[in-house]
Amino acid sequence: MSTITIPNPHVAKLEVDHYYHIGFNSGMDLAGMFGDVKLVIFGGANDRMKKIAQLFAQAFYPEIDVDSIAPIGETSRFHMFKVGNVITCSHQMGQPSFSILLHEITKMLSVAKAIDPVYIRLGTSGGIDVDAGTVVISNKGFNNLLGTSHQFVAAGKVIERPSEFSAAVYEPLYKCSTELGFKTAIGGTMCCDDFYEGQSRLDGAICEYTEEDKIEFLKRAHDAGVVNIEMESCYFGAFTKYLNIKAATMCVTLVRRLNGDQVVGNTHAWVDRPIAVVLKYAEGLLGLKRHDNFVPEEDHH
């Protein structure tokens, strides 16, 4: 049982630390607002994070009026919601956007003295060689050169940090997902800085490699242990591991990349699967009774 330690001496010297992009600062009553947070759920889109906040309210906090749930703080970049012991917050697309949110929300939860908050990213991804609709739970992040570290540049120097998620989170998520009957895989998630060229798609505005190059690279990634591809998790795994924050990523796959690149058709039925899993997982983490009966749309009978 511990709070998040921020290992940056400069932050302690600030009279007030402004979390500019989320609209809070260390001079506010953060302990009163966020001291009870046990679970932080991240995902790309604003509306989706609102929906997840509403589902958590229905599941665990029936006293909350679902229609009253609105974003808190600054809303021009991210939309953050708080219901009971849970924050849901959009991170938009890509590691740089998510990194801003992670720095600010983590400093905020440290000041708020939240106890052992668990971070989970829910998203969509391209599977390499699994059926579309598979729930993939990441145990580590791969960069786009197939290393299991996040590489970035700070003050002109290249820094490398291992990207690993917490077995204490991904193992129970895996159990919950299989118990719900979803096709589920656990493994590495490769993170790329673009949807088209970065993910070796053939259908971008620019493409300087051949289909053979693409397939060869995807097979090489598969052999290295990569199950799916998205745009956030290598950074996420590196940041949370460095700060000893328990974290995992759980993405549904929308396409099997060895068969094609384009995302088309009715994919919305699958994207609720990670939500069903995280609600089930939260029963144990929050220690609260379920009041709902949420089932992803396509699994209604």
Add this chain to the structure above:
Amino acid sequence: MSTITIPNPHVAKLEVDHYYHIGFNSGMDLAGMFGDVKLVIFGGANDRMKKIAQLFAQAFYPEIDVDSIAPIGETSRFHMFKVGNVITCSHQMGQPSFSILLHEITKMLSVAKAIDPVYIRLGTSGGIDVDAGTVVISNKGFNNLLGTSHQFVAAGKVIERPSEFSAAVYEPLYKCSTELGFKTAIGGTMCCDDFYEGQSRLDGAICEYTEEDKIEFLKRAHDAGVVNIEMESCYFGAFTKYLNIKAATMCVTLVRRLNGDQVVGNTHAWVDRPIAVVLKYAEGLLGLKRHDNFVPEEDHH
């Protein structure tokens, strides 16, 4: 006078090309919807792009009901608006997010046969050694190792593309900005993949370098020709140069980084300056008479 050529033979082979993240596809009447586009304005936030669309309507298209302006296409990621010959569209934060939008909107405008559309990104940035409030117009993009190319990985290989903007755009923008009486600079814009560590700030959740490392790096960047720092333009300059699209970035600075890192206080007055400049520039590009008298808030007397 020419349309955009997409140098990717795979795209031509697709029966229908789905621009997944913006919600259009090549089977639609894109020429009817977008064939008349002459100017595409990009910026981070949804609401800001709506405001700019409204200002363009008031300035050049008085027949458009400003209250009727609403986002078109898919709105869960980006918000795109079309008024007359102008598109405004949010790109959120960071190169990966912007890259998705650039690939899709460019393929779309190519199919629409838009003639010589000019791309301009408006944004905010940190200045290295200019007063906060300065309008900085980029002539080239720098990566965070101070090279003037964008480096990325595709199909497992590192690719490097020079990042340069069009004098045909940045020179008239500079003229318009100085004529409006704004402090204006023209020069290099360094692009980083994070707001905190990536930009050598001292106030992130993690910071492994010293204040001396930071100042030494910022001075080195300054000496190399970097005027300001943001998170999109190195990719933007490389993508548009590769495809022969006339483009520029124009950002106001919110902080002088040699003096500090935190963005605080009333910065909103400055952020309208690039809008005033691009409206003035558009008079010539669109060849239309102005019907408004837009002045940034802080410059009202």
